[in-house]
Amino acid sequence: MRPIMLQGCTSDAGKSLLAAGLCRALVNRGFQVAPFKAQNMSNFAAITPDGGEIGRAQWLQAKACRLAPHTDMNPVLIKPESDMRSQVIVNGEVDHEVTKLPWMQRKQRLWPHVESALARLQSKYDVVVIEGAGSPAEVNLRAGDIVNMAVALHCNARVQLIADIHRGGAYAHLLGTWHCLSASEQNLVQGFVLNMFRGDASLLAPADEWILQQTGIAVSGCIPYWPHRLPDEDSWRHQSSFIQGQTNIAVVVYPYASNLDELDVLLQEEGVNLVPIRHGQSLVGFDAVILPGSKNSLASLAWLHEQGLAAQIPKVAHRFGICGGLQILGESLAAEDNSQQAQGLGLLPLTTSMQANKVTQLTTVKTEFDVSVTGYEIHHGKTSGKAEKHLDDELGWRQGQTIGVYLHDIFTNDDYRQWWLEQLGWRGQVRPWQQRIDQELDRLADMLERTGWVDNVVKQEG
Incomplete structure (x- = not known):
């Protein structure tokens, strides 16, 4: 044909x-x-x-x-x-x-x-x-x-x-x-x-x-x-505002935010409300804030400061960073040639330097609570430091109620999604994601x- x-x-x-x-x-x-x-x-x-x-x-x-x-x-x-x-x-x-x-x-x-x-x-x-x-x-x-x-x-x-x-x-x-x-x-x-x-x-x-x-x-x-x-192709169309009585999660949509579609899985859970943060609005009352991936972490970090969000994020009860968001949550990040350096938000005792080689692979690792999770990596950054291990193979860290991971699609793992939402005080039972997509x-x-x-x-x- x-x-x-x-x-x-x-x-x-x-x-x-x-x-x-x-x-x-x-x-x-x-x-x-x-x-x-x-x-x-x-x-x-x-x-x-x-x-x-x-x-x-x-x-x-x-x-x-x-x-x-x-x-x-x-x-x-x-x-x-x-x-x-x-x-x-x-x-x-x-x-x-x-x-x-x-x-x-x-x-x-x-x-x-x-x-x-x-x-x-x-x-x-x-x-x-x-x-x-x-x-x-x-x-x-x-x-x-x-x-x-x-x-x-x-x-x-x-x-x-x-x-x-x-x-x-x-x-x-x-x-x-x-x-x-x-x-x-x-x-x-x-x-x-x-x-x-x-x-x-x-x-x-x-x-x-x-x-x-x-x-x-x-x-x-x-x-x-x-x-x-x-999932949408290349833009996140979701619109919502804070809803009293629900588990409210702020998603920071900074410039060059990437792979926001991986958060769609959270949208489907009853009583979970994701609110896109596209400018310097208040984060008071949110149960968690997610910093998604970024194609330009340094530019995204600068935007957080410009919008006044950098000062607000540490005050949110739970913080979660994915890939570029993980790098931003650390103490410092630097371009490959050190031409650009910046202090991160300092919520994770980690430093990141960009590397010439790009890591792109499907990955399965164990969490700190001994559950296997599968996702994918897309990153130039090399991160290290003294934060507690959250995922094996230097793919995830935590410090108190701040978590940072390099593993994209981590929330599509039903057991992990259930665990994380429960940390926020959510009470419910997640629905199988892959089955729902099909x-x-x-x-x-x-x-x-x-x-x-x-x-x-x-x-x-x-």
Whole structure:
């Protein structure tokens, strides 16, 4: 079967979620399916079994396909480190030479890796579900494109063009995007998808007929607004405020915060309330504060001081740092060349120095209370000191009610999550996380099947 490609009129049109749902629907129909995104830009990353780094969205899509994630599913990952600098991951590993190149000069170096990865997936699976990035209508970037129409043309993909109708102007977005494409690219578009719809779908009929007359392409799917409990691709959309009577956990969303999706597991527990802290608001009354990972720990630490949060964090009853958050909780941290050094919050007697080599691996270790936990490591830092051991292999420390770990996804371990929440005074029983993710993917696939969109996509083969 020819590859199916989901492209969007805009960023955040819902491509990642629809790709995951389509993957699971096709797998449930008996197809062997693999996901693919040539280039992802996100600080939400996952680790493959062989230690490669890919975007978290492709990790979820691999799970939807009931596959282990592989670097072929996302051969290029771009991780922003500042407004003008990003780290480039190629085939799961940092490529320092490509990282130094200007954006528009990277295609020559990266395109062969995209071709090879896609070819390997096509040789192994019945169908590859491909996700684009941003929009193919970003005409200023077309010369360097390795993720949208360049991929579609290369593999003769059947393109579904998605618009978020909730934003308004969806038909104009679809028509305008289609007009920005070349004739050969337009010929690959086989359906328009209206995503996030609320209301009476029958009211769309005149507009559906209009866009068919304008382009010769029919609306293949109208996807309803669907509140989901799956991890987001590259941004943490959760919004909440302090709720009296619940276990309230402040999550500090500083600049370059990474892998915030690993905290979604806490959101699903009854009586647990996570509150994003995006500016210098009060932390009074919170049961705990979490400092998540960071792609730039020094910049994130400076922001904490600017916002007045550095002085508040020690006053919160329980403190938990993950990766970059662990480094910030220590006494000091320094850049690899010592060009930048800073005092940490001093809540853990630890020092961190950045290293040239990046550690990326899946890991299973024992906790201080002799329970095994599994997660993944993504870090440049080397940390040491006199804090009490919390995890084996120098992956976690504690000092009183302050805990810092290098192990991402630690809260997805049900026993550990139960233990930590009980330390905060929570009384309840956690629900199995991995089972919930799988059930949610099936719910998503069933919803897409009911709309008729999956049928339309499969029938367009040829």
